[in-house]
C-alpha cells in the first residue's frame with residue numbers, strides 16, 4: 030500500500046483519491062480538514078475534487094465497464110470472495126481508521142466493519158441471485174427468458190457515521206452485479222473507504238472498477254449531472270437526500286436516497302425494565318448516538334413505567350464509560366467534529382428551553398487527558414412533548430428523550446406521525462401488542478424486544494417517510510435489483526416457417 034503523502038511543512042497527512050487502481054493526488058487546490066476527534070486536532074487534509082476530476086474518474090469507470098460487465102458472474106463473485114477475505118484480514122486496520130477519523134470506540138468500529146463485510150459476503154452469492162427466469166415453450170416453439178443486466182457506472186455518496194459499512198453496502202452489490210463504481214465518501218472520514226478500494230484491487234479486482242473520489246457538494250453535483258452515471262445511491266441527512274433524489278431522478282437516473290431518523294422505542298408496562306434499560310443504553314448512547322438507527326426517543330406507557338425507567342437509567346447515563354476511541358472497554362467515544370458537538374449541545378439547550386426536564390446533562394463532561402477531544406457525556410431528557418422542535422428534529426448525538434403516553438395506541442401514533450420513519454422498536458411480553466405494532470406502525474424497520482433492528486445482509490435496509498426516497502432498499506435482493514435492469518428475450522426456434530400475423534400475437 031502506498032502511504033499518503035505528507036503535506037509540505039507539516040505533520041498533517043494529505044489524503045488522495047483512488048482512481049484506476051492508484052492513489053491520485055487532488056489538483057483542485059481545495060482541501061477539507063479531517064480531525065482526530067479523540068484528540069481534537071487536525072490530522073489530515075483531504076482533496077476536494079473539482080468537476081473535472083470527477084469527470085475524469087467517471088471516464089475511467091466508464092472504460093472499465095464493458096470488460097467488467099462481460100466478466101462471468103462466477104469470476105466476479107470469486108474476486109468478491111477474495112475481497113471478503115482481505116477485509117477480514119484487515120478488519121482491525123480498517124476499524125482503527127474508523128476510530129481515528131470518526132471517533133467510534135474500537136469494539137464498535139470492529140462491529141461496524143463486520144456489518145459491512147457481511148454485505149460483501151452476501152454479494153458473493155451473485156451467481157445464484159443474478160440468475161434470470163426462463164419460460165419454456167410459451168407458444169409454438171417460443172421461449173421467454175429474462176436477464177438481470179448491470180446498469181453501467183454507478184455512484185455512491187456516503188455519510189460520516191459508517192465509513193466502512195455503508196460504502197460496502199453500495200460497492201459490494203454494485204460491483205458483483207457487473208457495474209463500475211465512483212464512490213464519494215464523507216469528507217470527514219474518507220481513509221477507510223480509500224483503503225477498501227485498494228484492497229479490492231489487491232483481491233484481483235480490475236483497476237477502474239472501484240474508484241473513490243473525495244469531495245463536497247461540487248463532487249456530488251458533478252456525479253448527479255453527468256449522464257454517464259446511471260444510478261445514484263445516497264445515504265446522509267434528509268435535506269441532502271431530498272436534493273440528491275430530486276436532481277438524480279430529474280436527470281433520468283435511478284436513485285435511492287436514505288435520510289435522517291428519529292427512532293422511537295415503545296415501552297409497555299409489562300416489559301422487563303432492566304432489559305429495557307440495557308437495550309436503551311446501547312441503542313441511545315452507543316457510537317455517541319451517531320447512528321441512523323439509534324433509539325433517540327423512549328416512549329413509556331404510563332407514568333409509573335417512566336419514573337421507574339428513569340430511576341434505572343439516570344445513574345447509568347451518569348457513569349457511561351467514555352474515552353478515546355482506541356482505548357478498549359469503553360462504551361462511548363467523542364463526537365465526529367467540534368461543530369457537530371456544538372450542534373448537539375444546542376439541541377440539549379433547546380430541549381430544556383422548550384420545557385423538557387434535563388435529568389442528566391452531558392455537556393460538562395471532560396475526558397481527562399483528552400481535554401480538547403470532542404467529547405460529550407450522555408444526556409437524558411424527560412417529559413418531552415410532540416410539539417417540541419427538539420423532538421421533531423434529529424439530534425444525532427448521545428441524547429435520549431423520554432416521552433410519557435397514556436396508552437399503546439398513543440405511543441404507536443407518535444412513531445407513525447413523526448416525519449421520520451427509519452426504525453422503531455417495542456418492548457413488551459404481549460405478543461398480540463407486538464404483532465399489532467409491527468403490522469401497523471408507519472416505519473420501515475421494526476424491532477420486537479430488539480432495540481436496533483438493522484436487518485442482516487440477506488434482508489434489506491430502508492426507512493419510510495422522510496428517512497428514505499426512492500423505491501429500492503439498500504443491499505439484500507433489493508440491492509441486487511437496484512443495481513440491475515431486466516432484459517427479456519422472446520425467442521422462436523422451430524423447424525417450420527413464420528406466418529404473417531397482423532393482429533396482436535396471442536397464445537395459441
Ligand code: NAD
Pocket residue numbers: 186187188189190191213214215216244245246249250264265266267269270272287288289290320321423425451492496
Ligand atoms: P450529510 O447529508 O451532511 O452528508 C452526506 C453526504 O452528502 C456526504 O458525502 C457529503 O459530502 C454530501 N453532502 C453534504 N452536503 C451536501 C450538499 N449541500 N450537496 C451535495 N452533497 C452534500 O450527512 P452526514 O452528516 O455525513 O451523516 C449523518 C446523517 O446521515 C444523519 O442525518 C443520519 O441519520 C443519516 N444517515 C442515514 C442512514 C440511513 O440509512 N437512513 C444511515 C446513516 C446515516
